[in-house]
Amino acid sequence: MLLRAAGYGNAHAAFARQLNHAGRKHGTWRYDAASVYWWLRGRRPAEYVQATMTEVFSRKVGHPVAVVELGFTAGNVDVHVPYPASAAQAIDSAEQLWTMLTKHFSPQTNVTFDSANALQAAIAWRYDLPDETLSRSGRQPVTAGDVQSLYVLAEHFTDLDRRHGGGSPHIRALMASFLVRQVSPxxxxxxxxxxxxxxxRAAAMLAGQLAFMSYDAGEHAVAQQHLTIALRLAKAAGDRLYGAHLLANLATQAVYLGHARDATRLAEAAIDGASRTPAAVRARLYTAAASAHGRSGERRACQSALAKAERALDRADLDTSPSWVNYFSPAHFAGTALRCLSDLHLYRQALRHAPEALALANQNARTRALHTALIAATHARAGDLDAACGWGRELTRRTPDVRSARVRHRVQELVTMLSAHRALRQVNELMLALGTPPPK
Structure with a gap:
């Protein structure tokens, strides 16, 4: 092992100090023994950090050391890296993940959502001490105007996601390339x-948006890692509201993947950690909690969370709310209420929210498709096959322009519910329209 050969086998802190000194041309590095600990367990530092490591090792061992000898493999990325202990580690982890995506490396294929890591991230975000300073001396000057341009681009990617879904690999690759070429430097x-x-804060929003796109595309391990990194960046920014929103997104992903109990804990941690919040943010957080309670079958807790969300939404003032929460409308709340009440088998109550769930702005194409599929499925659960087929036909008009694994999943749920009734003409016609061939 190179650390032992260089005399750092039991002196990881000393190696980190030498690395910081050698890397001063790149800016002020703050690596320590904990950084070495994580490198030894699979975390991969940025390529220029690896190059500096070879310089340190070469001086100590007396002969040139190649990057490949360090043992870091670009394509072997553990997407379940824990919540970064520092802002510097979050930056390195972000660059590592973004680079992986631009080079089309696949994360480990045998992993998906990790509840334990998600809960650990929530605890660390809530209780770790804030970062004392984020000032840095590095490779290029960054101004407030430079940062403002990132917010504009974040809004652009968000709009693309809502109009077309996160399932387009081209859009995700484009965003990852932008993050590597522009944001990482x-x-x-x-x-x-x-x-x-x-x-x-801007980097957290961009990472959070790429996380949501990955989640919508069905790449759940990558989505979780982006959310974890974004959560740490939001912590560094001191933005508790956006951090709580990210944690609620993590809860939403957990609900989708069947981790309802853990989703409840994540949503409650988001509500607790956000502290005093604008009404619009509070409404968004309580809908995440309601979704988790509904999926767990906890009727009283679910209905209580829905009531709190609705009251908060009635008081919301978008002029005084963070811009990123302005998307959350009465239609988004209605869609959540529809899903929650359907999960609780309260179909008649659920369908009362159907008209408002479709009162969406034109750019929300994916959400409109999701809500349409949900309305059709709720009618099917309630035994009204005519209504289910009617809404299913509407769904076929909503899906062609949307690339979303979540929309495909909702369509498949509807197909599964209706498959037992395929002998009925209207059901068979809908199944054919949805691309399901008749049984042989």
Whole structure:
């Protein structure tokens, strides 16, 4: 092992200090013994950090050391890296994951959502001490104006996601390439503490958006890792509201994948950690809690969370709310209420929310498809096959322009519910329209 050969076998802190000194041309590094600990367990530092490591080892062992000898493999990325202990580690983890996506490396194929890591991330986000300073001396100067351009681009990617779904690999690859080429150098640049915190917030929003796109595409392990990194960047920024929103997204993913009990804990941690919040944010957080309770079959807790969300939404003032929560409308709340009440087998109550669930802005194509599929499935669960088929036909008009694993999943749920009734003409016609061939 190179650490032992170089005399650092039991002196990981000393190696980290030498690395920080050798890397001063890249800016102020703050690696320590904990950084070495995680590198030894699979975390892969940025490529220029690896190059500097070879310089340190070469001087100590007396002969050139190649990067390949360090043992880091670009394509073998553990997407279940824990919540980063520092902002610097979050930056390195982000760059590692973004680079993987631009090079089309696949994460480990035998992993999906990790509840234990999600809950550990929630605890660390809620209770770890805030970062003292984020000022940095690095490779390029970063100004407040540079950071503002990132917010504009984040809105652009968000709009693409809502219109077309996260299932387009081209859009995700484009976003990952932008993060590697533009955002990563800024994170390693020179900035004041104030600019640094704003930069961390912008990076958190971009990582959070790529996480949601990955979740919508069915890449759940990658989505979770992006959410974990984004959560740590939001922590560094001191933005508890956006951190709580990310944690609620993690809860939403957990509900989707069947981890309802853990989703409840994540949603409650988001509500607790957000502390005093604008009404619009509070409404969004309570809907995440309602979804988790509904999937767990906890009727009283679910209905209580829905009531709190509805009251908060009635008081929401978008002029005083963070811009990222402005998407959350009465239609989004209605869609959540429809799903929750359907999970609780309260179909008549659920369908009362159907008209409002479709009162969406034109750009929300994916959400409209999701809500349409949900309305059709709820009618099917309630035994009204005519209505289910009617809404199913509407769904066939909503799905062609949307690439989303979640929409495909909802369509498949509807097909499964109706398959026992295929002898009926309207059911068979709908099944054919949805691309399901007749049984042989």
């Amino acid at each position: 800024m994170l390693h640049g020179t900035y004041t503490d104030a600019v640094g915190r704003d930069l961390m």
